[in-house]
Amino acid sequence: MAPLGFIFIGGSVNSAVDTVRPLVWTSSGLEVLDQRRLPFEVVYNTYQNVHQVAEAIATMQVRGAPAIGIAAAYGVVLAGHDRFAKDSLSWREGLETDMGVLAASRPTAVNLFWALDRMRSVIAGLSDPAQNPQQVLEQEAIAIHAADIEGNFMMGRLGARYLQNASGLLTHCNTGSLATGGYGTALGVIRSAVSEGGKAVYATETRPWSQGARLTIWELNQDRIPATLIADSAAAFLMQSGRIQWVIVGADRIAANGDTANKIGTYALSVAARYHGVKMMVVAPMSTIDWKTVSGQEIHIEERDGGELLSESFRGNGSVIDAWNPVFDVTPAGLIDVIVTEKGVVENPGIESMKSLLN
Amino acid sequence: MAPLGFIFIGGSVNSAVDTVRPLVWTSSGLEVLDQRRLPFEVVYNTYQNVHQVAEAIATMQVRGAPAIGIAAAYGVVLAGHDRFAKDSLSWREGLETDMGVLAASRPTAVNLFWALDRMRSVIAGLSDPAQNPQQVLEQEAIAIHAADIEGNFMMGRLGARYLQNASGLLTHCNTGSLATGGYGTALGVIRSAVSEGGKAVYATETRPWSQGARLTIWELNQDRIPATLIADSAAAFLMQSGRIQWVIVGADRIAANGDTANKIGTYALSVAARYHGVKMMVVAPMSTIDWKTVSGQEIHIEERDGGELLSESFRGNGSVIDAWNPVFDVTPAGLIDVIVTEKGVVENPGIESMKSLLN
Numbered sequence: 001m002a003p004l005g006f007i008f009i010g011g012s013v014n015s016a017v018d019t020v021r022p023l024v025w026t027s028s029g030l031e032v033l034d035q036r037r038l039p040f041e042v043v044y045n046t047y048q049n050v051h052q053v054a055e056a057i058a059t060m061q062v063r064g065a066p067a068i069g070i071a072a073a074y075g076v077v078l079a080g081h082d083r084f085a086k087d088s089l090s091w092r093e094g095l096e097t098d099m100g101v102l103a104a105s106r107p108t109a110v111n112l113f114w115a116l117d118r119m120r121s122v123i124a125g126l127s128d129p130a131q132n133p134q135q136v137l138e139q140e141a142i143a144i145h146a147a148d149i150e151g152n153f154m155m156g157r158l159g160a161r162y163l164q165n166a167s168g169l170l171t172h173c174n175t176g177s178l179a180t181g182g183y184g185t186a187l188g189v190i191r192s193a194v195s196e197g198g199k200a201v202y203a204t205e206t207r208p209w210s211q212g213a214r215l216t217i218w219e220l221n222q223d224r225i226p227a228t229l230i231a232d233s234a235a236a237f238l239m240q241s242g243r244i245q246w247v248i249v250g251a252d253r254i255a256a257n258g259d260t261a262n263k264i265g266t267y268a269l270s271v272a273a274r275y276h277g278v279k280m281m282v283v284a285p286m287s288t289i290d291w292k293t294v295s296g297q298e299i300h301i302e303e304r305d306g307g308e309l310l311s312e313s314f315r316g317n318g319s320v321i322d323a324w325n326p327v328f329d330v331t332p333a334g335l336i337d338v339i340v341t342e343k344g345v346v347e348n349p350g351i352e353s354m355k356s357l358l359n
Numbered sequence: 360m361a362p363l364g365f366i367f368i369g370g371s372v373n374s375a376v377d378t379v380r381p382l383v384w385t386s387s388g389l390e391v392l393d394q395r396r397l398p399f400e401v402v403y404n405t406y407q408n409v410h411q412v413a414e415a416i417a418t419m420q421v422r423g424a425p426a427i428g429i430a431a432a433y434g435v436v437l438a439g440h441d442r443f444a445k446d447s448l449s450w451r452e453g454l455e456t457d458m459g460v461l462a463a464s465r466p467t468a469v470n471l472f473w474a475l476d477r478m479r480s481v482i483a484g485l486s487d488p489a490q491n492p493q494q495v496l497e498q499e500a501i502a503i504h505a506a507d508i509e510g511n512f513m514m515g516r517l518g519a520r521y522l523q524n525a526s527g528l529l530t531h532c533n534t535g536s537l538a539t540g541g542y543g544t545a546l547g548v549i550r551s552a553v554s555e556g557g558k559a560v561y562a563t564e565t566r567p568w569s570q571g572a573r574l575t576i577w578e579l580n581q582d583r584i585p586a587t588l589i590a591d592s593a594a595a596f597l598m599q600s601g602r603i604q605w606v607i608v609g610a611d612r613i614a615a616n617g618d619t620a621n622k623i624g625t626y627a628l629s630v631a632a633r634y635h636g637v638k639m640m641v642v643a644p645m646s647t648i649d650w651k652t653v654s655g656q657e658i659h660i661e662e663r664d665g666g667e668l669l670s671e672s673f674r675g676n677g678s679v680i681d682a683w684n685p686v687f688d689v690t691p692a693g694l695i696d697v698i699v700t701e702k703g704v705v706e707n708p709g710i711e712s713m714k715s716l717l718n
Contacts, residue, residue, distance in 0.1 A: 039672050202683070205668060207566060207590045217673060217680045226679040229668050231566045232592040233624025237688040240626065265592025267599065268631060275630045309564060309588050313398045314576060320585040321576045324561070329596040 017191050017223045020177035022067050023074070025142065030074045034061045035178060039218035050079035050098045057105040057112075063211075064179020065252050066148050066285060069111035072102045073141035076119040080137045088130055092123065095133075108302045108328075110253045114287040115144055148181035151285050151342030152188040159189030159248070159283055159340040160196065168244035169193065170202040170235060173263035174215035175250030175283070185283040186248045187216065189340065194225055201227040202244060204235060206263060208308040208325065232265050239276040247273045251284035258333030258349025259296025260284075264326050270335040279337040286341050286357065294351075296330035303327065376550050376582045379536040381426050382433070384501065389433045393420045394537060398577035409438035409457045416464040416471075422570075423538020424611050425507050425644060428470030431461045432500035435478040439496045447489055451482065454492075467661045467687075469612045473646040474503055507540035510644050510701030511547040518548030518607070518642055518699040519555065527603035528552065529561040529594060532622035533574035534609030534642070545607045545642040546575065548699065553584055560586040561603060563594060565622060567667040567684065591624050598635040606632045610643035617692030617708025618655025619643075623685050629694035638696045645700050645716065653710075655689035662686065 024031040029048035036059070037043050045061065047053050053075035056062055062071045079098035083091035099116050106112055122140045123133060163169065169190055176187035183191065193199050201220065206212035213229055220227045230238060238244055247269050253261040260266070260282050273280045293299060306323030307315060314321040333349040346353050383390040388407035395418070396402050404420065406412050412434035415421055421430045438457035442450035458475050465471055481499045482492060522528065528549055535546035542550065552558050560579065565571035572588055579586045589597060597603055606628050612620040619625070619641050632639045652658060665682030666674060673680040692708040705712050 039670060204592075205566060207564060207592060213668065213670070217669075221673060221678055221680050224679055226681070229665070229673075229680065229682040231623060231668060231684070232590070233563075233566060233627050234683065234685060234688070236627035236630050237623065237685060238683070240688070264590060264596065268592050268595035268627065271595050271634045272627060272630050275634065306588070309572065309590060310576075311398060311572070314580060314588075319580055320583055321580050321588065322585070323588040324593065324597070325590070326593060326596060329593070329599070 017195060017225060018177065018183050020219045020222050021182050022062060022178045023070055023145070023181065025074055025145070029078065030071065032056045032062050032071065033178070035063060035215060036061060038214055048078065049082060050075045050101060053078065054101045054105040057102070064174065065109050065111040065250075065288060066180040066185070067178070068106055068109045069115035069287065070141070070145045070148060070181050072105075072112050073115045073119055073144045075102050076116065077134065077137045077141045080133045084132050084134065088132070091133070095123070108252065108300070110290050111285075111287050118144060145181045148285065149183055152180055152183040152185060154342045155185060155283050155285070155340050156183065156188040156192030158345050159281060159338075160192035162279070162281065162338060163189070163193040163199070163246060164196070166193070166245040167198060168200045168202065170204070170238065170244045170247045170269070171216065172204045172212065172247070172249050172266055172269055173206045174211040174219075176216060176219045178215050178219055179250065185250045185285065186281070187219075189248055189281070189283050191223070191225065200243065201225060202238060203227050203229055204232045204265065205229060206265065207232055211263070235269055236272040236276075239272055239278050244278060246279045246281055248281045248283060251282050251288050252328055253293070253299055254282070254284060254289045254339065255293040255295050255299065256289070256291050256354060257295045257351040258336060258339060258346065258354050259299070260331045260333070260336060260339075261296065261299045261301070261328045262331065264329050267329040267331045270331045274335050280331075280335060281338045281340060282336050283340045286343050289341070289357070296332060299330055301326050301328050301330070376554060376584060377536065377542050379578045379581050380541050381421055381537045382429055382504070382540065384433055384504070388437065389430065391415045391421050391430065392537070394422060394574060395420055397573055407437065408441060409434045409460065412437065413460045413464040416461070423533065424468050424470040424609075424647060425539040425544070426537070427465055427468045428474035428646065429500070429504045429507060429540050431464075431471050432474045432478055432503045434461050435475065436493070436496045436500045439492045443491050443493065447491070450492070454482070467611070467659070469649050470644075470646050477503060504540045507644065508542055511539055511542040511544060513701045514544060514642050514644070514699050515542065515547040515551030517704050518640060518697075519551035521638075521640065521697060522548070522552040522558070522605060523555070525552070525604040526557060527559045527561065529563070529597065529603045529606045529628070530575065531563045531571065531606070531608050531624055531628055532565045533570040533578075535575060535578045537574050537578055538609065544609045544644065545640070546578075548607055548640070548642050550582070550584065559602065560584060561597060562586050562588055563591045563624065564588060565624065566591055570622070594628055595631040595635075598631055598637050603637060605638045605640055607640045607642060610641050610647050611687055612652070612658055613641070613643060613648045613698065614652040614654050614658065615648070615650050615713060616654045616710040617695060617698060617705065617713050618658070619690045619692070619695060619698075620655065620658045620660070620687045621690065623688050626688040626690045629690045633694050639690075639694060640697045640699060641695050642699045645702050648700070648716070655691060658689055660685050660687050660689070
């Protein structure tokens, strides 16, 4: 990668409550904070070609739907540079192959495809077939990255308006700076609300991958935001105690009617929240909404290997024990009180109310 | 301990689906299956004095309310032997001190106090002040142990009657042979139901101590009962899928009105079960019912150290992160469909219907 002469870390990191960035674009390539090693080690790996970036996504060094999309966009920049350097005439075909590699790295992440489509549009818009695409690709990737963070700031403001009278907030999984360009979606709303004071923040452990216990509380600790970790199964008991008024989560995919696929356990929280009169907020960028998916019933749920739950002694060797390890579940729109996007808010989401976001 | 000439392993272990015993009384003392080392190692530690037994309870080598009560009873036998050998006249005082040590080993286990009270009654019933108490204490401990297992067989039969049309059963924590004298309470009902065929068994991981992932599936695997492990937070999604019709759990303490304190997460399951039309069954021996406790609001909930949830890097050193780690929660009777005891069954438990157990 040719030196680019500047570093893009994604938005201004000038607030004491917003210091973490998972992706840093530099003259040496894409620096990726290796989230598998958190909270024990803070290590940025520098990647200089598209295959390394795809590998970083596949192995969950970077995770979270928005962050995956941004990483993929930078992957296209690196691929464009290499393909053009190799063959300044037929680089487009090779680049399309590389985008296929990126698309296969995490097949259920809707933001990933959205980001690749944006990069494709840039290429399609080049007037001179022999033009070096590097500069426009890089501009687009940085624009995606910057817009994600700006969108998160906006969602933070929009979402926090609902929380002025709340004293306790619960979040699930990691939807913070680590899952996005920076600041976060659901955790961004919590950052914004906390900055106004008087909020207790609770985070679930989020088994089996423990995004809450490893990532969310790590970044909250980095940003000096006090928080309390709970077991996933303690959330309903916490609600019974009256200590929280809102559950605030992100989304992996939102259907046109507002049904929301998100980390396993979100549905359980939504059922418990409704039972206790606790409100449920989903926070996600517009790129998470899949308008072609009519309802949650059409969303295929990825299942991961049971080894994340089962100890080695129960695998093989005549064991009669199995594991069921769905990564996501689907929360019906009827159990969601508010969906917050960077383009506006939908209360009581449904097929009709969701359309307001398109205007 | 003088040789006793026989071994009591607790009930007949003649069924292929009931092979595990956590406590074995032998001529060498009390053999305790060290549950901290499961599922990786099967190790029985032999204890020959009351302090070792109290330590085994305190360090959770043996756990589960009924099993703790049985272990304590055998602890009194060992104590009685030693105290009488030391001083055949004033051994009663020393034995009362030893029972205090046992009582302090796990202060919230109601069965522990119940078992100690039964042993005290035996001592009070001795006509000759200088009589060696060993034989009657040993008989009483074995009677407690045997009655626990017989009671579990009875609960298995009573509970399984409700499950004839069910195809999927979910349990939480470990309530099996490992938690009792043998066979189990809630897991005993599942054993009985499974023996009639056509049931899929699901077990939660049960964070943070992972009794489900370490113990329940271990003993089911030992007994060749196929089962599927899930993350705690996947239970509501499992219910949404229609695959289970009953949640079957044990109890640490049941109030006079049927409110039930049990492992953290039980309440969340009861809320999700009610929402999905899934039935909720609590299975526990009569000794678990605390008639002096009017309702669940009077039950003090033990909280354990946050270190079970928080990794070392968040403890001390200016961390702003804390953990809330309640061991139990309280499920109101209104969310319970059936309470099964060895003396009978209560449907739709409440202050009046519970009284039927006293007749």
